[in-house]
Amino acid sequence: xxxxxxxxxxxxxxxxxxxxxxxxxxxxxxxxxxxxxxxxxxxxxxxxxxxxxxxxxxxxxxxxxxxxxxxxxxxxxxxxxxxxxxxxxxxxxxxxxxxxxxxxxxxxxxxxxxxxxxxxxxxxxxxxxxxxxxxxxxxxxxxxxxxxxxxxxxxxxxxxxxxxxxxxxxxxxxxxxxxxxxxxxxxxxxxxxxxxxxxxxxxxxxxxxxxxxxxxxxxxxxxxxxxxxxxxxxx
Amino acid sequence: xxxxxxxxxxxxxxxxxxxxxxxxxxxxxxxxxxxxxxxxxxxxxxxxxxxxxxxxxxxxxxxxxxxxxxxxxxxxxxxxxxxxxxxxxxxxxxxxxxxxxxxxxxxxxxxxxxxxxxxxxxxxxxxxxxxxxxxxxxxxxxxxxxxxxxxxxxxxxxxxxxxxxxxxxxxxxxxxxxxxxxxxxxxxxxxxxxxxxxxxxxxxxxxxxxxxxxxxxxxxxxxxxxxxxxxxxxx
Numbered sequence: 001x002x003x004x005x006x007x008x009x010x011x012x013x014x015x016x017x018x019x020x021x022x023x024x025x026x027x028x029x030x031x032x033x034x035x036x037x038x039x040x041x042x043x044x045x046x047x048x049x050x051x052x053x054x055x056x057x058x059x060x061x062x063x064x065x066x067x068x069x070x071x072x073x074x075x076x077x078x079x080x081x082x083x084x085x086x087x088x089x090x091x092x093x094x095x096x097x098x099x100x101x102x103x104x105x106x107x108x109x110x111x112x113x114x115x116x117x118x119x120x121x122x123x124x125x126x127x128x129x130x131x132x133x134x135x136x137x138x139x140x141x142x143x144x145x146x147x148x149x150x151x152x153x154x155x156x157x158x159x160x161x162x163x164x165x166x167x168x169x170x171x172x173x174x175x176x177x178x179x180x181x182x183x184x185x186x187x188x189x190x191x192x193x194x195x196x197x198x199x200x201x202x203x204x205x206x207x208x209x210x211x212x213x214x215x216x217x218x219x220x221x222x223x224x225x226x227x228x229x230x231x232x233x234x235x
Numbered sequence: 236x237x238x239x240x241x242x243x244x245x246x247x248x249x250x251x252x253x254x255x256x257x258x259x260x261x262x263x264x265x266x267x268x269x270x271x272x273x274x275x276x277x278x279x280x281x282x283x284x285x286x287x288x289x290x291x292x293x294x295x296x297x298x299x300x301x302x303x304x305x306x307x308x309x310x311x312x313x314x315x316x317x318x319x320x321x322x323x324x325x326x327x328x329x330x331x332x333x334x335x336x337x338x339x340x341x342x343x344x345x346x347x348x349x350x351x352x353x354x355x356x357x358x359x360x361x362x363x364x365x366x367x368x369x370x371x372x373x374x375x376x377x378x379x380x381x382x383x384x385x386x387x388x389x390x391x392x393x394x395x396x397x398x399x400x401x402x403x404x405x406x407x408x409x410x411x412x413x414x415x416x417x418x419x420x421x422x423x424x425x426x427x428x429x430x431x432x433x434x435x436x437x438x439x440x441x442x443x444x445x446x447x448x449x450x451x452x453x454x455x456x457x458x459x460x461x462x463x464x465x466x467x468x469x470x
Binding site for chain 2: 002072073094095098099100137138139140181184216217218219220221222225228229230231232233235
């Protein structure tokens with residue numbers, strides 16, 4: 001936890017927060033929070049600042065909170081990624097959130113197993129805590145907006161066009177010669193395929209819609225690391 | 236497994252291999268290998284090519300092997316990274332190996348817990364299989380060379396100079412303005428700190444030796460993702 005993320009419900013007075021539960025345990029066990037310690041803090045989807053420890057009790061910490069700094073600039077990258085197996089889904093959320101992506105769209109594609117769409121992990125209540133932890137890690141305060149499109153046809157017939165509006169679409173393509181570097185700090189929609197890759201039909205469809213292939217070199221990376229390396233080039 | 240990695244001991248004839256154990260199970264259970272199927276293959280630390288399934292038995296597969304392609308170009312990046320907790324150590328090896336880094340040096344630094352140096356995971360016999368799996372993933376055949384330096388003093392008084400010879404040293408520094416992009420495809424030694432970062436003394440020491448700070452933006456990433464994003468910029 002590099003920054004304590006506060007929620008409206010933590011405030012017992014305008015500038016005073018009472019923290020219990022998971023965050024209390026981590027503050028006490030891992031970070032050590034004696035009275036007087038000043039921690040980095042931020043209000044979920046709001047401003048950043050500091051929280052000073054006022055009182056440490058058996059199961060709660062009382063903080064004096066000052067928030068007057070804007071959250072970091074969002075990334076210009078939007079991420080449209082094929083639905084992944086549940087464990088990879090969580091990693092994708094963590095990576096994209098910690099790297100500042102604020103718009104994420106999971107879509108269906110031929111090589112996505114249908115069961116992935118039934119996983120409880122893709123319910124907001126299940127992944128909300130993962131997002132909070134990603135914000136705590138990165139020091140950001142703003143949730144990404146997460147959308148789902150479980151039909152490839154709908155995805156390519158309207159959903160993607162709307163999602164990517166005003167950006168250049170690019171996708172990882174081992175055969176391409178262009179490098180994602182060229183799009184550094186540009187408004188880009190990054191398209192990432194499923195574990196087994198896009199089918200030829202899918203890539204031709206994406207190209208038709210204006211997406212450009214970029215290479216990641218001639219080695220094959222796990223989806224989460226390919227995503228992270230591509231975002232590294234772009235942000 | 237995107238490429239079957241063969242070892243000298245698998246060869247029962249000059250162009251014939253008998254595969255058992257973990258690789259057999261994965262070939263049969265995950266990849267499905269009927270007689271006649273042609274798989275990508277490569278000899279550990281040697282050439283790449285194909286392996287055709289000749290016979291599938293209860294606990295082994297017989298392949299006809301043709302190897303005539305060079306392994307992919309190694310990355311120009313050398314990686315000097317502070318020793319990590321055992322789980323992160325394995326992730327670092329996986330990421331660096333799949334991204335083509337061939338020289339990796341783990342060094343001691345103030346915020347590295349001493350116990351990390353006692354972990355059995357940093358023994359070659361323990362991480363050898365992780366390296367094989369990374370090669371199977373990426374399609375490469377060549378092991379990285381892995382070195383250790385458990386004293387920061389020794390590291391900065393000779394070991395790092397020798398390791399980084401002929402390259403520009405760079406390190407992730409939240410306060411820096413330079414971007415790692417500038418060193419794309421250049422001979423670089425990438426220095427990565429421990430989980431809690433380098434101390435001021437350590438960064439000043441690294442600067443003295445010619446290392447240049449580069450930024451990854453104003454968000455804080457987990458070590459493995461920071462590494463992956465930086466390598467994404469460099470390779």
